Amino acid sequence: xxxYGVLLRLYPRDFREEYGEDxxxxxxxxxxxxxxxxxxxxxxxxxxxxxxSLRLEAHMSHQASAPxxxxxxxxxxxxxxxxxxxxxxxxxxxxxxxxxxxxxxFIAWRRxxxxxxxxxxxxxxxxxxxxGGAGLAVAIVLAAFSGDxxxxxxxxxxxxxxxxxxxxxxxxxxxxITHAVHGRxxxxxxTGR
Amino acid sequence: xxxxxxxxxxxxxxxxxxxLDGEQHGYALMRxxxxxxxxxxxxxPGTLYGTLSRLVADGLIEETRVDRDESERRRYxxxxxxxxxxxxxxxxxxxxLVRRVGRAQPAT
Numbered sequence: 001x002x003x004y005g006v007l008l009r010l011y012p013r014d015f016r017e018e019y020g021e022d023x024x025x026x027x028x029x030x031x032x033x034x035x036x037x038x039x040x041x042x043x044x045x046x047x048x049x050x051x052x053s054l055r056l057e058a059h060m061s062h063q064a065s066a067p068x069x070x071x072x073x074x075x076x077x078x079x080x081x082x083x084x085x086x087x088x089x090x091x092x093x094x095x096x097x098x099x100x101x102x103x104x105x106f107i108a109w110r111r112x113x114x115x116x117x118x119x120x121x122x123x124x125x126x127x128x129x130x131x132g133g134a135g136l137a138v139a140i141v142l143a144a145f146s147g148d149x150x151x152x153x154x155x156x157x158x159x160x161x162x163x164x165x166x167x168x169x170x171x172x173x174x175x176x177i178t179h180a181v182h183g184r185x186x187x188x189x190x191t192g193r
Numbered sequence: 194x195x196x197x198x199x200x201x202x203x204x205x206x207x208x209x210x211x212x213l214d215g216e217q218h219g220y221a222l223m224r225x226x227x228x229x230x231x232x233x234x235x236x237x238p239g240t241l242y243g244t245l246s247r248l249v250a251d252g253l254i255e256e257t258r259v260d261r262d263e264s265e266r267r268r269y270x271x272x273x274x275x276x277x278x279x280x281x282x283x284x285x286x287x288x289x290l291v292r293r294v295g296r297a298q299p300a301t
Contacts, residue, residue: 011239019246022219023238025265029220046237054243 004043010051012058068128068171070105074098076167083159125175132168135161201283204244207234209253209272209280216257216271219245245270253279 004027008020030039074097081094139161201209211217211225222245223236236244248254253276260267272280 015243015246019242021266022268023242026219026223026238026241030223042235043237046239050237050239050243054239 007044007047010047010055012055014058015054066108067105068175070101070108071174072128072164072167072171073101074105075170076163077101079163079166083163125172125178127172128168128175129172132165132170132172135165135168139165200286201279203234204236204240205248205253206283208241208244208248209276210284212254212270212272212276213280213284216269218260218267218269220267222270248276252276 004024008016008023011020027039027043030043077094077097079094081091081098139158142161143158200206207226207229208222211222211229214225217225219241223241226234226236245254249256249270252273254270255273257269257271259269
């Protein structure tokens with residue numbers, strides 16, 4: 001059972017505090033009633049499947065993060081369309097992405113606005129800026145040290161990293177401005193958890 | 194225009210259907226789900242309590258009471274009025290599906 005105590009640590013702390021005791025008790029009952037090998041195999045798989053999604057949910061509320069994710073994808077597609085100006089095919093794919101992700105971002109934003117206290121997601125603006133900046137730095141360092149490696153794979157990784165980083169930085173800037181405006185209008189800006 | 198509610202995902206569906214029988218604690222729910230699904234759904238602790246916490250957050254179920262003794266505690270869950278409505282709608286959807294498929298298939 002100590003092993004399960006270790007596995008439980010993979011779950012978010014709030015969830016663990018709320019349900020950890022019940023989960024360990026449930027496992028004890030299962031071990032009492034079924035084959036230990038089968039129960040443990042199922043339990044390890046269960047942890048592998050559920051812990052990441054619960055962590056993700058805990059880290060960022062789904063309703064608040066969806067517009068940001070779609071917004072970032074929109075900016076990334078826009079950059080792709082502009083950067084690949086010489087290739088009509090890639091530009092068309094980029095513009096199609098802008099339309100699709102832009103529409104999804106708008107729908108998600110409308111939904112999140114009616115469900116979440118405003119400014120909640122915007123309070124995390126600096127995280128997007130930090131991760132985007134770090135990604136950009138890594139992409140630049142990789143490009144500088146790649147030497148004569150002109151393979152398509154290398155360039156695809158470089159441009160992919162560059163696009164995502166630029167998207168994250170843009171999302172961070174938009175959120176930062178939103179956060180500042182919200183703070184001026186309604187007093188103190190909402191603090192992220 | 195009223196929007197049709199989206200069908201519940203598998204684990205949530207089985208849990209709300211299991212709770213149509215009345216309030217139950219975690220282990221009883223897990224066993225009931227296995228029974229309802231003819232053994233196809235063997236929920237682990239993470240799936241069970243992860244889904245229960247989402248259903249509580251969505252207002253479909255609620256914790257009704259906690260029984261404690263020296264070694265164990267049992268938390269009981271029940272459908273809220275809204276959850277009961279969703280569960281009966283889901284049940285009717287499944288019945289309707291079976292009826293339609295039954296009509297389309299020749300009798301064996």
